[in-house]
Amino acid sequence: MKSDFFQKRRIPLAWLLLTRQPLRLLVAIAGICFAGILMFMQLGFRDGLFDASVTVHKLFDTDLVLMSPRSMSSISMSGFPRRRLIQTMAHQNVVGITPVNWNFLLWRNPDTLSTRSILALGFEPGDPLLKDPNFSSKAQALKNRGRVLFDELSRDEFGPIPDWYRNGRVVETEVAGKRIRVAGLVSLGPSFGADGNLITSRETFMQLLPSNPPGSIEIGLVRLREGSDPDLVADSLNRSLPADVKVLTHQAFIDFEKNYWRTSTSIGFIFTLGAVMGFVVGCVIVYQILYSDVSDHLPEYATLMAMGYQLKTLLGVVAREGIILSIMGYVPAYLAAQVLYALVRGSTKLPVAMDPQRAFLVFILILVMCMGSAVAAMRRLVDADPAEIF
Amino acid sequence: MINLLNNCEPSIKIDGLSHWFGKGSMRRQVLDSISMQINPGEVVLLTGPSGCGKTTLLTLIGALRKVEEGSLFVFGSQLRGSRRKTRQKLRRQIGMIFQGHNLLRCLTAEQNVQMGSDLIKGISYCDRRDQAREWLLAVGLEDQMSKLPHDLSGGQKQRVAIARALASRPKLLLADEPTAALDSVTGREIVDLLKRLALEQSCSVLMVTHDPRILDVADRLLKMEDGRLLLPIG
Ligand SMILES: Nc1ncnc2c1ncn2[C@@H]1O[C@H](COP(=O)(O)OP(=O)(O)OP(=O)(O)O)[C@@H](O)[C@H]1O
Numbered sequence: 001m002k003s004d005f006f007q008k009r010r011i012p013l014a015w016l017l018l019t020r021q022p023l024r025l026l027v028a029i030a031g032i033c034f035a036g037i038l039m040f041m042q043l044g045f046r047d048g049l050f051d052a053s054v055t056v057h058k059l060f061d062t063d064l065v066l067m068s069p070r071s072m073s074s075i076s077m078s079g080f081p082r083r084r085l086i087q088t089m090a091h092q093n094v095v096g097i098t099p100v101n102w103n104f105l106l107w108r109n110p111d112t113l114s115t116r117s118i119l120a121l122g123f124e125p126g127d128p129l130l131k132d133p134n135f136s137s138k139a140q141a142l143k144n145r146g147r148v149l150f151d152e153l154s155r156d157e158f159g160p161i162p163d164w165y166r167n168g169r170v171v172e173t174e175v176a177g178k179r180i181r182v183a184g185l186v187s188l189g190p191s192f193g194a195d196g197n198l199i200t201s202r203e204t205f206m207q208l209l210p211s212n213p214p215g216s217i218e219i220g221l222v223r224l225r226e227g228s229d230p231d232l233v234a235d236s237l238n239r240s241l242p243a244d245v246k247v248l249t250h251q252a253f254i255d256f257e258k259n260y261w262r263t264s265t266s267i268g269f270i271f272t273l274g275a276v277m278g279f280v281v282g283c284v285i286v287y288q289i290l291y292s293d294v295s296d297h298l299p300e301y302a303t304l305m306a307m308g309y310q311l312k313t314l315l316g317v318v319a320r321e322g323i324i325l326s327i328m329g330y331v332p333a334y335l336a337a338q339v340l341y342a343l344v345r346g347s348t349k350l351p352v353a354m355d356p357q358r359a360f361l362v363f364i365l366i367l368v369m370c371m372g373s374a375v376a377a378m379r380r381l382v383d384a385d386p387a388e389i390f
Numbered sequence: 391m392i393n394l395l396n397n398c399e400p401s402i403k404i405d406g407l408s409h410w411f412g413k414g415s416m417r418r419q420v421l422d423s424i425s426m427q428i429n430p431g432e433v434v435l436l437t438g439p440s441g442c443g444k445t446t447l448l449t450l451i452g453a454l455r456k457v458e459e460g461s462l463f464v465f466g467s468q469l470r471g472s473r474r475k476t477r478q479k480l481r482r483q484i485g486m487i488f489q490g491h492n493l494l495r496c497l498t499a500e501q502n503v504q505m506g507s508d509l510i511k512g513i514s515y516c517d518r519r520d521q522a523r524e525w526l527l528a529v530g531l532e533d534q535m536s537k538l539p540h541d542l543s544g545g546q547k548q549r550v551a552i553a554r555a556l557a558s559r560p561k562l563l564l565a566d567e568p569t570a571a572l573d574s575v576t577g578r579e580i581v582d583l584l585k586r587l588a589l590e591q592s593c594s595v596l597m598v599t600h601d602p603r604i605l606d607v608a609d610r611l612l613k614m615e616d617g618r619l620l621l622p623i624g
């Protein structure tokens with residue numbers, strides 16, 4: 001084993017070729033790093049937006065979700081009869097239900113007095129709604145009329161509500177033209193469709209939106225007995241309930257919303273295109289750099305060919321150069337992307353974060369970029385006679 | 391391979407070799423029906439005025455150019471219309487000393503020579519390195535081993551190139567003016583070294599030179615003019 005290593009060991013030519021001109025190497029790394037950051041940002045935005053479209057969806061304490069088949073997305077929810085939700089109780093595996101109203105209302109910023117659309121959820125304060133264990137005690141405050149829980153992660157345009165509330169001020173403002181008071185703070189987070197959220201009782205919700213038919217709800221949460229299969233129950237409920245309602249598992253509910261943003265809007269396309277552009281721009285940069293690097297060393301490669309080295313060996317050297325460059329360009333790109341993600345999270349409150357899959361994808365893309373350019377630049381060596389080159 | 395074992399087989403056998411450069415109306419003949427042969431262990435010197443086609447002939451024999459017309463056998467393989475793989479394998483048995491040194495700029499003198507000994511299979515890294523050092527010692531560069539080509543003088547570069555060519559233990563050495571940048575004493579030593587190698591390993595040497603002081607090492611002298619080989623006089 002050991003002797004085999006010493007038999008095979010060679011001078012680290014790829015490394016020596018790369019490091020001969022440190023400045024040139026630095027430029028190459030900067031270029032690859034730039035391309036990596038471009039891809040990280042575009043893909044990060046895309047995934048972040050899709051994740052952001054379901055920030056609220058993910059928080060519900062539920063196994064199944066009932067919604068109207070006419071609902072296309074969180075920004076255009078249609079109602080269905082509340083009776084349907086109650087009918088699900090007949091199924092032996094259903095242990096609890098929560099009817100939820102879901103609509104957008106106009107919120108007046110108490111500081112600047114401008115109005116802005118906010119997502120309002122209405123539910124019976126005694127029912128479970130969110131997975132957050134502290135939520136049910138906060139929900140008690142909603143038993144009084146005209147009280148709302150405000151999402152402290154809402155965008156700043158809704159006013160400095162969290163600060164005022166924490167400082168002990170009585171925070172009152174208008175929602176849909178009616179007076180309400182903030183009775184607590186919750187942490188939900190803005191989503192793609194909604195810049196801010198509030199939660200209130202169904203009673204208050206009806207007051208704010210009197211046109212809403214009283215027996216109609218937008219979503220129904222269904223909790224199942226421990227150990228039952230949500231897919232099977234969803235199937236059987238779909239078969240037994242009339243067609244004016246459909247039953248989704250919690251995950252399907254999340255995917256349904258993501259899918260709307262992915263397919264029915266141009267957002268997904270725009271950011272995928274952005275990532276592709278990042279890749280193409282990266283390829284051009286890396287190709288330029290590697291091409292000039294390989295061209296610069298072409299006489300030396302030709303000399304090695306003239307000495308009897310195989311083309312395979314030389315391609316191996318260039319491939320190793322590509323791998324070294326990818327790693328040296330990827331690491332700073334990864335670190336810079338982490339910093340930029342944190343900045344984006346801070347200023348847009350979008351859940352943009354590094355995920356291992358994307359980190360791996362970008363590395364593979366960079367590797368493909370480097371290796372592809374290196375091999376393309378070596379093509380000249382393949383068909384030329386060594387004597388033509390030096 | 392069988393041909394190699396046969397001592398009577400010439401190392402190089404050329405018949406009616408012609409070569410042209412350029413295309414269309416720019417096409418110009420540089421080699422004109424050259425015929426000759428070199429036997430194993432023979433030291434042959436090639437002289438001629440600048441631009442008469444000496445380097446071109448050397449690169450053709452070294453399998454670095456495609457043969458256009460005529461036949462060219464090196465160690466019994468026909469180079470005309472040969473496959474890339476054949477030429478690549480042949481190059482391993484040929485040591486080339488180029489007119490312009492062609493050292494790898496990123497490698498030290500020692501590493502450059504080791505690129506030559508690395509071509510020998512089945513020897514450990516340390517042995518290959520030791521061999522590289524011995525060759526550098528032989529050309530008198532034992533105290534310049536860790537210098538980059540950039541920091542070497544023209545003559546020193548030339549000697550590194552010679553050590554590199556010898557390090558792969560070639561059966562044929564093609565040398566393009568190896569003593570051009572050397573003083574008369576070192577030039578003499580190098581040429582004697584080349585001659586000794588030729589005798590020890592029955593390695594043939596074809597050397598281009600303008601240096602009249604070394605003509606005496608040759609077993610045979612060839613003269614070229616305008617792409618033609620002049621018949622040996624006398
Ligand atoms: N790649 C090329 N393309 C076109 N013409 C070339 C090329 N290489 C050499 N020539 C021409 O071919 C002729 C022979 O060149 P060659 O290099 O063989 O000369 P040489 O005998 O080695 O000269 P020197 O003693 O100066 O090295 C010259 O006239 C040269 O201009």
Ligand SMILES: [Mg+2]
Pocket residue numbers: 444445446489566
């Ligand atoms: Mg020449």
